[in-house]
Amino acid sequence: MAGSTMLARLEQLAGLALIVTVLADVFLNVLYARAGIAIISRPLAHGVRAVFVGVGRLFPTHRPRILSFCGPAIVVALLFTWVAGLTIGSAMVLQPALGTALRTFGEPIGHGFATALYVAAGLISSAGAGGLSPHTTAYNLFFAFDSFLGISVMTLAITYLMQLYAALQARDELALKVELMTGQTGDAARLVAGLGPDGRFETGYAILAEIAAELSRVKEAHHLYPVLFYFRFPQALYELSRFTLVLLDAVALIRAGLEPRAAGWLQRSAGLEHLERGGLVLIETLHRVYLRDEGEGPEEPAPEEVAAWRRRFGRGLAVLREAGCPVRRDLARAGDAYVRLRNQWNDPLLRLGGAIGHEPAEIDAALHDPQPLRDKPEPTAPLIH
Template sequence: MSEALLRVAGGALVLLAAYDLYRTVLLPRGRGGPVTRGVCRGVWGGASRGGDRLMAHAGPLTVVLGVAAWGALLVVGFALATWPALGEGVTASGDADTPTDFLAALYYSGFNLTTLGTGDLVPRTDAYRVLMIAEAAVGFSYLTLALTYVMSVYDALHRRNAFALGLHQRTGDSGDAAAYLAGTLPGPTAATSQDLTTLSTGLARLFEAHHFYPVLHYFRLPKPRYAMARILFVTLDAASLIRSAPDGPDAETLAESAAVEALWRAGLRPVHELAPLFLPDRASDGATDESDRDRWRAHYDRAAATLRAAGVACRADDAGFARYAAQRAEWDAVVRRFAAFMGYDWDAIAAPGVPG
């Protein structure tokens, strides 16, 4: 390969790494950079074939390999740009012979990128002195951005897990929205609205975190209570039940309140905006069939019975279920796809031992 082509190839790799860092760290919105996306899909594709134990390591491996990929692209890119100059523009210090193989170029590039410098290979021309300074500056920026990225991802993961656990505890550790509503609807409407607003705010933060750092999707904990599918199922099911099952003036006022509307929209936002970026094709998001409605009916009847047992007046079954089915048709298919893609059994997501 000619010297010009080596330099062009090296520059292209450096630009690819810089672009990916920019899209993933400095402009973290939606998909991330092409290298990061490839690492995410590659790691998850392998981990998803290995069961729960291997999938639990997909998120950390994706972060580590993504950061390593940026570094590798930068080191190899600058090495390709420097390789033709070994023995002329870059030589060994003193009277030692200058190695001219690619490993020597990698060695020189790696030391420059990590800002350590090297005493046995030194630039002899102004152009390569400037290149060494530029690589050191890029390396310092890369290390700083990579550290910031890792810290941000794990901070967002901590907040996601805390929100998921808090939501799980609201359901009495059952993962059942009806259990949550049975504990809150008999109380003052203002208190219920306040708690629903807290949930919608948490969902908005969750959405933004996953939109900023798509790698969060690949952090899969074995316990379903931490799954995105469980979070969406409980919150959207709660909003759907509030709008359909309870009866009476107070119930109607709550169903039409800003708090319920905020919870509903906050739950649907990941369904509409994150799913197209993260999940495979949407072929399974078709019209509901009779088996879906039977499953929803069983779930609604059990939820209404739970609410009645807690002293909440509920609509007649047919009227209430018609409202519930219209609400659930907007989110059920995508939430089930979230669960399937992340390797969760649907029965574990839709409350253990409860028809979902």
């Protein structure tokens, strides 16, 4: 008898611990809202991502479409885990009291865990306790607590979903804006040329400052809603790593490629500094949260990679020169500066894109396409996703 009582108490303590763990995860995700500190959601998201990546490898032709369901599936799994954890934890607290402190009027009651789950699910969903009534003060309080808990968590979950998808829309709008400003090429040189046609960047500076502000909002959105990182579409243009790379590449072209005497004010401007540092902080945050288990990349790029960067820089300068932008003449020193700037963000951005199934050529189209962009017909690729 004493042994069964001890087991019942241990079961109830385990149930309470499970409830507290779930509540802590809800608090950290929805209310505290800082990336990288959640208890359940981070390993859960990594596990779901691993499943989708594995399935995508089995069906390579459908891989982009399969991986596009990863983000929504993580959200469903997270919400189900929260509700299931609260329900199972409550059932573990209630089961030892079935038939004693919890009774029905005139009808027999089962004592199994399935009955306890049924009662707990009714309390969590506020649908009632299935005819059971508590006969002690402690269980009266627990019934009230469980009902309040269910209403609170469901309300927070609905609010979380609304804010999550609002943040996703804002990120997609920025991605589409950057893509269209490159002429749907993914080439930062086209963006810079459009900001300063004939070398006049006065109007383009306001657009650059606006993009920097939007990038900061995207960074904070990923801090508030970590699961946002796993949302991806089959089209790479909506990928976070792609538009961040384009923006940082634009910064590198402005800093390293433009003539300081004509564009020095732009190179020293707060807007350009905001855009550059915003992109680097975003990379650092995402790398720390999502790739911290995979270690750091190489500190120095391989010689063949440096050569590819220099070729890309040369093509970018050609686009800027054709648009009438003032470019530097000392190409060797300008190329060295470009390589130094690019080395800060190239590898982590490609690794972040690869973490959700994008190839380097999708993330950095300008680097992996040797054909000069001015010789190409205008792109007509649809943007529907």
